[in-house]
Amino acid sequence: MTLTREELKKLALPLLIATVLIAAGAGIITSAGEGLHTAQARFAVVQAERRQNAERLARIAEEEREVSQKLDVYKQLKSLNILGEERRLEWADAINRIRVQRELLDVRYRVERQKLLTSAAGKPANVDFFASTMKVDLQLLHEEDLLRFLADLRSSGNAYYSVKRCVITRTGQPVGGATMTPRLSAQCDIDLITIVDRAAKG
Amino acid sequence: MATRRILYVTAEDHYLYRADGKDLELEGKFSGDDLGITLFREHLLSRPGGLFSVVADVSGEDFHEEQIPFLRGGDRDAVVQRRLAQRYRDTRLTTAISLGEAPSGERRNERLLLASFTSTQHLSPWLDALEEASVRLAGVYSVPLLAPALVARLGVKSGRALVVTATRAGLRQCYIDQGKLRFARLERTIDMVPQALAMFVRSETQRLAQYLLTLRALPREGAPVQVLVVAPPGQREVFEQTLSSDARLVFHTIDYAHALRQVKLRKVPEVTRAEALFLQLAATHPPREQFASRQDRRRYTVWQLQRGIVAAGVAGFVGCALYGGGKWLEVMDLRDRAATQQREARVAAEQYERITAAFPVTQTTSENLKVAVVEFRRIAERSPSPDRALLHLSQVLARFPQMEIDGINWSVGRAAERLAQRSAGSASPAARPEAAAGDLAVIVEVSGRVNATQRTDYRGITAQVETFATALASSGYQLLERKLPFDITSEGTLTGDIGATDTGEAPRFTIVFARSLP
Numbered sequence: 001m002t003l004t005r006e007e008l009k010k011l012a013l014p015l016l017i018a019t020v021l022i023a024a025g026a027g028i029i030t031s032a033g034e035g036l037h038t039a040q041a042r043f044a045v046v047q048a049e050r051r052q053n054a055e056r057l058a059r060i061a062e063e064e065r066e067v068s069q070k071l072d073v074y075k076q077l078k079s080l081n082i083l084g085e086e087r088r089l090e091w092a093d094a095i096n097r098i099r100v101q102r103e104l105l106d107v108r109y110r111v112e113r114q115k116l117l118t119s120a121a122g123k124p125a126n127v128d129f130f131a132s133t134m135k136v137d138l139q140l141l142h143e144e145d146l147l148r149f150l151a152d153l154r155s156s157g158n159a160y161y162s163v164k165r166c167v168i169t170r171t172g173q174p175v176g177g178a179t180m181t182p183r184l185s186a187q188c189d190i191d192l193i194t195i196v197d198r199a200a201k202g
Numbered sequence: 203m204a205t206r207r208i209l210y211v212t213a214e215d216h217y218l219y220r221a222d223g224k225d226l227e228l229e230g231k232f233s234g235d236d237l238g239i240t241l242f243r244e245h246l247l248s249r250p251g252g253l254f255s256v257v258a259d260v261s262g263e264d265f266h267e268e269q270i271p272f273l274r275g276g277d278r279d280a281v282v283q284r285r286l287a288q289r290y291r292d293t294r295l296t297t298a299i300s301l302g303e304a305p306s307g308e309r310r311n312e313r314l315l316l317a318s319f320t321s322t323q324h325l326s327p328w329l330d331a332l333e334e335a336s337v338r339l340a341g342v343y344s345v346p347l348l349a350p351a352l353v354a355r356l357g358v359k360s361g362r363a364l365v366v367t368a369t370r371a372g373l374r375q376c377y378i379d380q381g382k383l384r385f386a387r388l389e390r391t392i393d394m395v396p397q398a399l400a401m402f403v404r405s406e407t408q409r410l411a412q413y414l415l416t417l418r419a420l421p422r423e424g425a426p427v428q429v430l431v432v433a434p435p436g437q438r439e440v441f442e443q444t445l446s447s448d449a450r451l452v453f454h455t456i457d458y459a460h461a462l463r464q465v466k467l468r469k470v471p472e473v474t475r476a477e478a479l480f481l482q483l484a485a486t487h488p489p490r491e492q493f494a495s496r497q498d499r500r501r502y503t504v505w506q507l508q509r510g511i512v513a514a515g516v517a518g519f520v521g522c523a524l525y526g527g528g529k530w531l532e533v534m535d536l537r538d539r540a541a542t543q544q545r546e547a548r549v550a551a552e553q554y555e556r557i558t559a560a561f562p563v564t565q566t567t568s569e570n571l572k573v574a575v576v577e578f579r580r581i582a583e584r585s586p587s588p589d590r591a592l593l594h595l596s597q598v599l600a601r602f603p604q605m606e607i608d609g610i611n612w613s614v615g616r617a618a619e620r621l622a623q624r625s626a627g628s629a630s631p632a633a634r635p636e637a638a639a640g641d642l643a644v645i646v647e648v649s650g651r652v653n654a655t656q657r658t659d660y661r662g663i664t665a666q667v668e669t670f671a672t673a674l675a676s677s678g679y680q681l682l683e684r685k686l687p688f689d690i691t692s693e694g695t696l697t698g699d700i701g702a703t704d705t706g707e708a709p710r711f712t713i714v715f716a717r718s719l720p
Contacts (some may be wrong), residue, residue, distance in 0.1 A: 015253075022515055033529060056554055127573050
């Protein structure tokens with residue numbers, strides 16, 4: 001049956017209605033698909049969170065032991081003033097004190113600008129490790145003087161002293177006379193490391 | 203369900219009914235003459251449009267059985283139209299009912315029952331009036347065309363059956379074979395008492411059976427024919443007493459009210475007789491076969507197309523909605539599960555917080571405490587003191603009094619980088635120990651001189667430096683590099699000053715050894 005123009009016009013409205021209905025149906029499917037996708041993503045996130053929390057809870061005994069162990073070290077770092085801001089005056093005092101106590105002949109030092117060594121991700125804030133490199137020139141009677149100087153420096157606190165380089169050479173100066181002549185010369189690079197815990201109270 | 207109007211056509215008067223699902227209502231009565239047609243036109247003008255069917259209940263309906271080649275589609279239509287044109291002079295109201303495949307023969311044939319009215323003059327003006335009123339004509343049916351549907355409703359699904367009804371037009375008898383109409387006749391009646399009508403039914407049925415036997419439409423042997431007689435209201439008992447069965451005919455008298463229930467008709471006009479059954483079937487379950495031409499039914503076809511398109515849209519929407527609904531159910535299920543997981547996560551976190559609150563008091567969070575200590579330990583492990591290396595050197599030197607040290611360069615660095623810097627071919631592969639080529643290491647470079655040995659004793663000096671280097675490469679230290687007083691490698695330059703005056707300067711060497719840090 002061939003439809004006339006008039007009859008085709010009569011089919012226009014039903015066609016429009018059918019198109020709208022099917023488009024609405026397609027809209028429902030699309031919306032449902034998007035909703036499902038979002039729900040799946042959300043489910044994956046909360047599932048991972050639940051698993052993580054459950055695992056953390058399961059490890060709580062181990063964590064308690066770990067915290068107890070690490071707390072001693074943390075307290076020690078705090079008491080040695082390694083944890084906290086730099087104390088450059090205390091460093092200068094310590095070097096002077098060691099020089100006098102150990103009767104070192106000549107000690108020259110220079111502390112460079114502080115730089116960030118590393119930043120460890122913590123919660124709620126990071127833990128930053130800073131280093132200030134100190135270059136030290138020492139005139140020594142004996143190599144033991146260097147080792148004592150380094151040991152005294154470490155025990156003086158106010159930073160963690162990480163020796164990066166030490167060059168020991170003979171001075172070549174002749175020994176004799178009433179004055180004490182240095183036989184060795186040492187140049188050392190030492191990182192003075194301090195820790196800033198952004199989450200620490202007080 | 204759309205309201206449908208049905209024009210019931212008899213030889214005398216025409217009746218217009220409105221069928222609305224389970225109700226049948228008489229809307230008008232028109233005489234069969236010109237006045238009736240005029241009134242009908244006026245009636246249509248007052249109610250334009252609408253859906254119409256015509257049910258003709260007239261005598262003079264012709265039935266003729268034919269056979270055509272077994273065809274399909276347009277070819278079959280063409281053959282059927284040709285046969286109808288050959289059989290009937292006026293083909294406006296004709297139809298062909300398929301009776302199935304012919305039982306035998308050399309080629310496959312289809313049996314057809316061609317049907318029409320011997321005269322269409324009494325119907326044509328009414329159809330023209332419908333056309334002028336732009337109504338949608340669903341079809342033109344005759345009571346016999348609707349009879350198979352009635353027989354099926356009354357419980358006879360197969361076999362041979364005669365259905366006998368008393369309509370306003372007279373006594374209608376239809377012969378149905380395997381659910382297909384084979385023959386029908388209308389015998390006019392006058393008003394009779396129930397007993398007389400029952401007797402008339404009996405005699406006419408026996409006459410029809412005899413006629414069908416003559417035509418060989420009924421076999422002489424075989425099972426008796428079921429005769430369904432719809433008794434007028436209140437006359438069932440009289441009919442049952444009168445209509446006694448025999449070997450050829452088995453009468454079943456059916457109460458009119460029961461028949462109405464079977465066709466799901468609840469309310470009928472009081473004046474209406476058994477034609478109500480056929481009118482209801484024409485409204486609710488019209489058969490595919492009908493008499494109207496395609497042109498007469500064009501508006502109805504377009505209307506069906508409109509409904510079909512909308513129905514397809516609705517079906518599509520419902521399908522999409524069902525599918526989308528399924529998805530949303532899945533979404534809701536996922537949301538429920540996510541909420542449960544979130545609740546469990548929160549409970550675990552709260553429990554964790556409660557337990558950690560009882561931990562030793564710290565000045566920071568547990569996380570930062572751990573991070574600070576772990577990172578500090580890592581740095582401390584990589585920050586050795588020179589003591590150990592110097593002690594090792596001192597112990598080895600004690601065994602080599604002829605060695606005099608000029609300088610020591612202690613450092614922490616990457617042994618691999620140092621090797622790479624000097625890998626211009628000077629060092630032999632043996633001088634590159636795998637372990638020393640790792641990550642951070644304590645690297646000690648010792649430079650010195652060999653005393654108490656003749657400067658010209660190359661072999662002796664070389665052997666002493668080699669032994670000294672080997673001694674240094676112990677206790678966890680490994681040899682990275684050595685520079686002998688005399689370059690005896692093929693890559694170097696060997697020089698000598700034999701016979702010249704001895705300068706007294708001891709031969710110098712350099713040894714580099716390293717210890718990997720954890």
